[in-house]
Amino acid sequence: MSDLSAQRPEICIVGLGYVGLPLAALFVQAGFKTYGYDISPERVRELQAGRSPLNHLPSEWMISGLQKKLWEPTTNPEVIRRCGAVIICVPTPLTEHREPDLSCVRQAARTAATYMQPGALVILESTSWPGTTREILLPILSETGNGSSRQAGSDFFLAYSPERVDPGNTAHDLAEIPKLVGGITPACLDQAVTLYRHVFQRVVPLSDPAVAEMAKLLENIFRSVNIALVNELKMLCDRMGINVWEVIEAAATKPFGFMPFYPGPGLGGHCIPIDPFYLTWKAREYDFVTRFIELSGEINTAMPYYVADKLTRALNNRGIPLRGARVLVLGVAYKPDVNDLRESPALKLIRILRDGGAVVSYHDPYVPVLREKAVAGEMKSRPLTPDVLRSVDCVLVATAHTCFDAELVARHAPLIVDTRNFTRPVADRYAEKIVLA
Numbered sequence: 001m002s003d004l005s006a007q008r009p010e011i012c013i014v015g016l017g018y019v020g021l022p023l024a025a026l027f028v029q030a031g032f033k034t035y036g037y038d039i040s041p042e043r044v045r046e047l048q049a050g051r052s053p054l055n056h057l058p059s060e061w062m063i064s065g066l067q068k069k070l071w072e073p074t075t076n077p078e079v080i081r082r083c084g085a086v087i088i089c090v091p092t093p094l095t096e097h098r099e100p101d102l103s104c105v106r107q108a109a110r111t112a113a114t115y116m117q118p119g120a121l122v123i124l125e126s127t128s129w130p131g132t133t134r135e136i137l138l139p140i141l142s143e144t145g146n147g148s149s150r151q152a153g154s155d156f157f158l159a160y161s162p163e164r165v166d167p168g169n170t171a172h173d174l175a176e177i178p179k180l181v182g183g184i185t186p187a188c189l190d191q192a193v194t195l196y197r198h199v200f201q202r203v204v205p206l207s208d209p210a211v212a213e214m215a216k217l218l219e220n221i222f223r224s225v226n227i228a229l230v231n232e233l234k235m236l237c238d239r240m241g242i243n244v245w246e247v248i249e250a251a252a253t254k255p256f257g258f259m260p261f262y263p264g265p266g267l268g269g270h271c272i273p274i275d276p277f278y279l280t281w282k283a284r285e286y287d288f289v290t291r292f293i294e295l296s297g298e299i300n301t302a303m304p305y306y307v308a309d310k311l312t313r314a315l316n317n318r319g320i321p322l323r324g325a326r327v328l329v330l331g332v333a334y335k336p337d338v339n340d341l342r343e344s345p346a347l348k349l350i351r352i353l354r355d356g357g358a359v360v361s362y363h364d365p366y367v368p369v370l371r372e373k374a375v376a377g378e379m380k381s382r383p384l385t386p387d388v389l390r391s392v393d394c395v396l397v398a399t400a401h402t403c404f405d406a407e408l409v410a411r412h413a414p415l416i417v418d419t420r421n422f423t424r425p426v427a428d429r430y431a432e433k434i435v436l437a
């Protein structure tokens with residue numbers, strides 16, 4: 001067994017995206033020789049040139065890591081042979097039928113199995129259903145390919161550790177977020193805990209990988225359910241003529257037993273709209289229906305339609321039919337201050353409004369060009385100028401990046417449908433133009 005506390009093993013991060021890159025940064029900054037393996041040649045070329053593909057992730061560590069030869073992004077899986085630890089951070093999407101798609105995880109595990117050195121530690125960080133590490137990774141890694149098998153806990157080590165990074169959130173340093181770890185055997189757990197202690201301030205050992213897998217899903221389901229609850233209350237408050245944002249602020253003054261969640265135009269990102277359905281799928285194997293997950297999915301999925309409906313009525317009240325109306329969507333990324341479009345409700349809103357005949361444009365400084373299947377074709381971000389604002393019938397605030405100026409928008413736009421309470425600082429002065437949705 002290799003001793004990961006005494007040595008500083010070479011590390012290979014497999015999958016260089018929102019999760020893999022910040023993790024690589026931690027290891028590189030702690031002085032570990034770190035390889036980054038990705039199947040995407042474009043991604044690797046960008047990284048080899050020292051450019052960060054994520055607007056919220058600085059590139060200084062990459063440049064200095066490349067110079068010091070501590071950081072080596074590559075498409076060559078052979079580098080895994082040199083590494084004492086392989087950490088898998090590949091995507092876990094849903095299929096067209098909304099079932100878990102573990103093809104990237106399986107492929108990454110097969111790559112690790114082909115190249116890993118004896119005694120290597122393999123850790124899965126991708127989010128998945130409880131049991132994935134034991135049921136999917138363990139058999140793949142146990143196969144040597146020459147008819148014999150490897151034993152977890154002695155010939156190699158296997159653990160699961162969920163990634164809890166929140167892209168764009170500057171309040172929590174990745175190293176400060178406690179790291180959950182579950183090992184296939186006690187020796188596997190030991191190895192993984194020892195490795196992570198080099199770079200995380202607090203490592204939390206758990207009794208089994210399935211506990212860590214389920215804990216990650218609980219965190220995301222907790223968000224999905226609470227967002228759905230507050231979205232439902234928003235729709236009721238709207239009907240009752242109550243400002244839901246004021247309600248949430250009022251409830252949040254309670255110093256215990258309440259945590260504020262905020263309504264919006266629907267769920268976005270790679271995690272919250274997708275991960276809960278990994279559990280729904282797995283639960284079926286146990287004749288179990290995850291009703292909270294289904295219900296929150298139903299409510300959150302309906303939100304863009306609700307917002308589009310509110311916008312249509314707001315235009316109608318001004319004598320403007322949706323067909324032919326000019327709508328500027330403000331913010332198309334799924335959350336503030338990032339360029340991530342995955343599952344963004346703004347894309348669905350653009351499609352729904354266009355289907356209704358609206359002439360839709362957008363402004364997002366983080367997304368200069370929109371080339372998404374969801375919006376069928378290419379769109380370019382328009383500048384946010386008084387002229388542009390005056391030229392549309394309505395501004396729809398889908399994501400409130402912190403750089404947006406509420407005063408500018410409210411002064412010049414004829415109508416604002418605001419899903420984020422972005423206009424709050426100017427609401428008193430421009431109340432007649434603002435519709436919360």
Ligand SMILES: NC(=O)c1ccc[n+]([C@@H]2O[C@H](COP(=O)([O-])OP(=O)(O)OC[C@H]3O[C@@H](n4cnc5c(N)ncnc54)[C@H](O)[C@@H]3O)[C@@H](O)[C@H]2O)c1
Nearest residue numbers: 015016017018019038039040090092104107108126127163
């Ligand atoms: N994005 C988040 O905020 C976040 C947070 C916590 C957990 N997660 C989870 O982490 C995992 C990764 O998500 P992400 O957002 O980093 O994905 P991503 O799409 O940003 O990056 C994944 C990278 O993996 C590469 N890849 C795919 N298959 C590969 C393979 N077989 N070998 C090597 N590279 C491969 C892709 O080319 C891509 O560059 C997912 O399971 C996700 O649910 C994501």
